[in-house]
Amino acid sequence: MPRFLPRLADIARRPKKGDPPPRPPKTVNLRAVERFYREHRIPDKKSRNLGKRALLTIIIAFLVFSLGAASGVYILKLRAKSSVNEAANNFRQGVESAKGLDLEKAGSEFEAAGGALEGVRNKFQFLFSLDKYLPFLKNLSGAYGSAQNIISTASKLSEVANWTVESLPQDFIGGRGDKVLESLGKIKEGISSLRLDMAAFSESAASFGLKDDYSSSALVELSRYEQMLDIAFSWLSASEGKKVLIFFGNTAELRPGGGFNGSYAEVDIKGGAISQVIPRDINEPDRVMNRKIIPPKPVQAIASQWRGADANWFFSFPDSAEKTLAFLESSGIYSEKNERFDGMIAITPAVASDLLGILGPVKLSNGKIINSENIAEELQRDVQEGQASKSAEPKKLIKELVPAIREALSNLPSEKISQISEMMSLWGENRDLMVYFRDPRLMEVVNDFGASGRIYKLDPSFNGSYFAPVFANLGGGKSDLAMINTVRYEAQIQPDGSISAKARIIRTHNGRSKKEWWYREPSLSYVKVFLPFGSVLQEADGMFNRVFKPRADYSKGFERDGQVSAIEETIRPVIAFPGFETMDEYERTAVGFWQKVPLGEEGEIVLDYTNKNPFPAKDGRAYSFVLERQAGLSASLRVQIFAPLGYVFKESGLSAYEVDLSEMPANMEITLTLIRD
Incomplete structure (x- = not known):
């Protein structure tokens, strides 16, 4: 082997980082050495860093470009979202105004929503032109188009509804039943279109990343309204009428379902509208039952005997209404023609008073x-004077x-x-207006x-307590109009x-x-x-111990009512408190007794009771307290509820939790949650 060549060991492996430079041979061939070093030299530190820097620069540049592009798109996306949300807020306000029948305001809100959407298109016109290439922009474009359709449909529906509400x-x-059915049909068509547009918007908005909780709830509500209109249209257009x-419930003489039903109007509906209204006295059908x-x-x-009046x-x-309709259908004035009723509406004097407050006073033929x-x-004076004079029409008023x-x-x-x-x-909330239809839809x-x-x-899972006082004036004249009632309720968990x-x-x-x-009679x-x-x-x-003898021998020719019998079979006298009885009704325990309050006096009913619940008190446990009253009962209310020792609400x-009201609501639910003190 020539001595000028490097050793084989030096050539057999590639140099590694940290290796010392190879030793040149003792006998030097400069050209061979130069070639050897050129081929096998280890790069110096400066040269190595230069390559890394070049690669790092390329990576950083790419990242900066990508981040900048993404940031720009994200900012544009946020701005688009903001503008679309502004339009959505206008739309929601328009819907709420429409629900309250403020259709002029609703139209303005829908117009504002349309303007906000147009602003989206103008601000981001160049983005919409790229929707073929960028998927999320395609979703934005779809959401915009659907939103435009929603606003357009809602505006048209608002116009139709505005005209409909007036007519x-x-x-x-x-x-004019043909016009009623035409109006309902147009509104239903508009709601159906709005529901489809809303569904399309919701789908596009979700793909774009817009949070759209409103559309989901709106879709449910629109479907419900559409179904309601279907039912109403079908019912009103029924060929048989x-x-x-x-x-007209007289709340001066309270009954469990409201006031005494002494008068009513027979309303015929044909082809979508009222065709006839006949006022009647309840005695007309009751006489020929x-x-x-x-x-009871x-x-x-x-x-x-039990008749329509009672x-x-x-x-x-609904139970009182169904019983009343069934009794009247068994009366000769209806049974002879095989007439059947489809529903019953009960109103209290408060409704009549409110109506005249809006409509204005009515002048009768006698100048009153x-x-x-x-x-x-x-109304009460007219009835009493008619009865006193034995008039053939005691309810002329x-x-x-x-x-x-009606006019x-x-x-x-x-x-x-x-x-x-x-x-x-x-x-409806106060039970001054109650509606019953035999059609379950x-x-x-x-x-x-x-x-x-x-x-x-x-x-069965109800956790709390319940209280509802119900009065039936049976022989107390019209004294309920003169009664001042106060309800005080205290509960300790x-x-x-x-x-x-x-x-x-x-x-x-x-x-x-x-x-x-008639107002001065003992209650x-x-x-x-x-x-x-x-x-x-x-x-x-x-309680008052009222003793009376039944006015008929019920063993001869009388039939029992199944609903009443089922309740009366559960009656149990309360041995500890004579004059009081309990019974099972509406999956509740009812305490029954008589009360008498003479003119100018005060009567106090005292009831202390306990009821069990399925769950014991603990941190986070919720309790509900429900208080109800019958239609027509006016009373002030004070409620005090106390937590167990060691807890607060x-x-x-x-x-303690307190409520003090000048007027007891028809239905009130108080839900309270225990937390450790």
């Missing part, structure tokens, strides 16, 4: 002016008033229709609007979860302020107080 009540009351009874039914035991104090016996309005202030007492109100309603301007619409929701609609008059449903409650009902007979004798009522099922009385006071931060 439909007049058309319905005035007998419909017949509904409107009862073909069935002889044993009355308390009613036997005033009546020999059928308003049940706390839950009936207004919102005097209608209740004038109502027979003259009904057509006058006024059929020519009502739109602003007054809006006022009545607002009042209707309040009437229509009852679902009524339930949605809160006007069914059904009582609160207590399910025990460590085991049970409730110890103390209820006081104070009734003051203020009839001395009235000159008419005489059979009272039922509904409590949670299985409640145990600890104290009871304030999350809602108040205290161990």
Whole structure:
């Protein structure tokens, strides 16, 4: 081997980082050495860093470019979202205005929403032109198009609804059924289109990343409205027509389902509108009732048989309504023609008063002016004077008033229709307006609007307490109009979860302020107080021992009512408190007794009771307290609820929770959560 060549060991492996430079041979061939070093030299530090820097620069440049592009797109996306959300907010406000029948404001909001959407298109025109290449922009473009359709459809629907609100009540009351059905059809078509547009927007918005909780709930609501309109259209357009009874409950004589049903109007509906209204006295069908039914035991104090006049016996309005319709259908004036009723509406004097407050006073043929202030007492005076004179028409006033109100309603301007619409929701909440239909589909609609008059449903998992006083004036004249009622309710939650409650009902007979004798009669009522099922009385006071003899021998020719019998079979006298009895009704324990309050005096009902609950007290446990009243009962209310020792209520931060109201709501639920003190 020539001596000028490097050693084989030096050539056999590649140099590694940290290796010393190879040793040159002792006999030097400069050219070979130069070639050897050129081929095998280890790069110096400066050269190595230069390559890394070049590669790092390329990577950083790429990242900066990508981040910058993504940031720019993200910012544009955020701006687009902001503008679309602005349009959505305008749209939501428009929907809320439309629900309140403020359709002029709704139209302005929809117009603003359209302007906001147009701003989106103008600001980001270049983005929309790229939607073919960037998927998320395609979704934005889709959301924009769907939103445009929504605004356009909503605006058109608002215009149709505006026209409909102004014309439909007049058309319905005035007998123009073809126009009613046409209006309903147009609204249904608009809602259907709006629902489809909303679904398309929701899908595109989700793909783009827009949070759209509103669309989901709106879709459910639109579907519900669409279904309601389907049901209403089908019912109104039925070829056989419909017949509904409107009862005027006299709350000066309270009954469990509201007031005494002494008068009613027979309403025929044909081809989508009212075709006929006939005012009637309840005595007309009752005189020729073909069935002889044993009355509920308390009613036997005033009546020999159960008829339509006393059928308003049940706390839950649908039961009272169905019983009333069934009794009237068995009357000769309807059974001879095989007439059947499709529904019943009950209104209190508060509705009539509110209506006249909006419509204005009505002048009768005798020159008397009936207004919102005097209608209740004038109606009662007309009845009493007619009965005293043994007139063939003891209720002439109502027979003259009904057509006058119908005429006024059929020519009502739109602003007054809006006022009545607002009042209707309040009437339903207060049970001043209660509606019952035999068609279960229509009852679902009524339930949605809160006007069914059904009582609160207590399910097996209910954790809390319940209280509902119900009065039936049986022989107390019209004294309920003169009664001042106060309800005081105290409840203590025990460590085991049970409730110890103390209820006081104070009734003051203020009839001395009235000159008419029918208001000055002693208040005489059979009272039922509904409590949670299985409640145990600890104290009871304030009853009146009324003794009476049934007015008929019910073993001869009378039939028993199944619903009443099922309740009366559960009656149990309370041995510890004579004069009080308990029974099972509506999956509750009802305490029954008589009460009498003479003119100018005060009567106090005292009921202390305990009820068990499925769950003991603990941190985070919620308890519900439900208080209800019957339609037409006016009372002030004070509620005090106390937490167990060592707990406070999350809602108040205290161990006590209080409510003080000048007017007891028809239905009130208080839910309180325990937390450790």
